[in-house]
Amino acid sequence: MTTLFAPTCRQTGSKNNAKERAMTTINRQWRLKTRPVGAPSTETWDYTETEIPTITDGQLLIKIDYISIDPAMRGWLNDAKSYIKPVQIGEVMRAGTVGEVIESKHEKFAVGDYVAGHDGVQSYAVSDGTGLHKVDPNLAPLPYYLGVLGMPGMTGYFGLLKTGQPKAGETVVVSGAAGAVGSLVGQIAKIKGCRVVGIAGGSEKCKFLVDELGFDATIDYKNENVKKALKQTCPNGVDVYFDNVGGDILNDVLTQINLHARIVICGAISQYNNTEAVKGPSNYLSLPGQPRPYGRHCGV
Template sequence: MSTNRQFKLKQRPVGMVKREDFEFVCGPVPEPGDGEFLVRNAYISLDPAMRGWMNEGKSYVPPVGIGEVMRAGAVGKIVRSNHPKFAVGEHVVGLFGVQDYAVSNGKGVTKIDPKLAPLPVYLGTLGMPGMTAYFGLLEVGKPKAGDTVVVSGAAGAVGQVVGQIAKIKGCRVVGIAGGAEKCRYVVDELGFDACIDYKNEDVRKALKQHCPQGVNVYFDNVGGDILDTVLTQLAMRARIVICGAISQYNNTAPVKGPSNYLSLLVNRASMTGMVVFDWADRYGEAVREMGGWLAAGRLKTREDIAEGLENFPETLLRLFKGDNIGKLVLKV
């Protein structure tokens, strides 16, 4: 416990993110001040949104500054504390950054119980991706029993939860994922009704086959051609949840707009953007309900655990290549 390894943002990436966009530095372990505590990170979260945080210009949060530690969610253990409400030995989750140790004043930090679920689950199904799936699907997508729900990035951290919640709510669920292994995972292990392998299938034909009544809810994590294709298969009054667009985040060309958006008109459909932070005051409710589903075996969760803080850039790349199945985390 003498050095703190950190990945700092060195330059704004152009196109696909790469190791040279970061600086890997070793510094002293910081000392928590009054009202602060020191966390030793155990697992670091890899999220598609991180690519956006590296860009210039404000989005829904300010960008990471050049020379700053790369922002990341993480779960860890408190090893020193001068904070009245956080004690040494407690486990916490927060935006602790890509580093071994972080100092925090407790703002935006949540205590977790490692006996209820393994630590990485608090970065996935019981963390931001799970919250995103829960509120995005239920509050924005508003599925009704019997609806056909399509989700892209189906084997990813958000997608795997979206599809399972939709099944719990009595929907027919069709995933879209890249590769046979992912498709097998969501159908055989998670119980989706079908999964379309966009790398090896004609997505439009497959949607027609698996969604003969059209798509009532589309939860979009990917954007690009897949969004455009799903637009051609909407049912009347369909709801599209715009959660992300991972296919577009490393573009050097402008984002591809959905050229079939007039299908919204013909089908009286809507496309609505969401950011999970808007439901922060209801996370507890979602964790309780999803925790119950997990305990009852109705909700399954998978984490893809890479190892070694030093491998952060390559691990982040795996996310954008779509290599992971389930929530991708890095064991420090």
């Protein structure tokens, strides 16, 4: 059996049990104060303390144990049309969460159940069950439901296998390779018998990808010329490019793309804090013949 390294989620929160509920009435919350221009800062947020709400019929109260801080959250701060509505000024910041049900007047959820959902950057959440699913701490540690068994895991798995369609012997390049999605993409590609090259920032991350996760080669985009390093690490060109970062790195990989290659446009983290227009690829004219053009891959 192959064991995948499971990236831990970016979580906060205490691991006290439901008894904590009796010891506090305070809900600690982070709310959106202003829409950031460029990178968010402390000015973006308001910290508030409110009373833990009382539930009514059809509702449940969740004590949030783990919060996932994801790149997509940056997009939710913009007042722009997207796949999901923006977080409104004054609202608790949306975030993926895992927590324990500590009160319930909902027929499908009982006290003691653990649930994953998008219940925000706060210590307690009232829910009517929408978007929640139960998770089992006996099957996997709770943080895994925000990582390898959650949205990043599903994104990497389906993005690579369904959209990227890697075949044994092919060369797969993944950017953001040491991140939650990229680290799984590389490991799945290895399981499928591919040669895997990861692009990441810094020697420590690159060493981890090769030594711990079994990548064949890496490119340290912060200290190497990516275009030159791609020629060296991918002598037979690139068959699948799983793009998490966009911008200049996407542009450089396009120069090494093979005929019939697949490009998975998963994300473009290098562009999310842009204050100017998003950089599109300018090297597309160097693409050979007919690489399969794919739309944006969306995780589940």
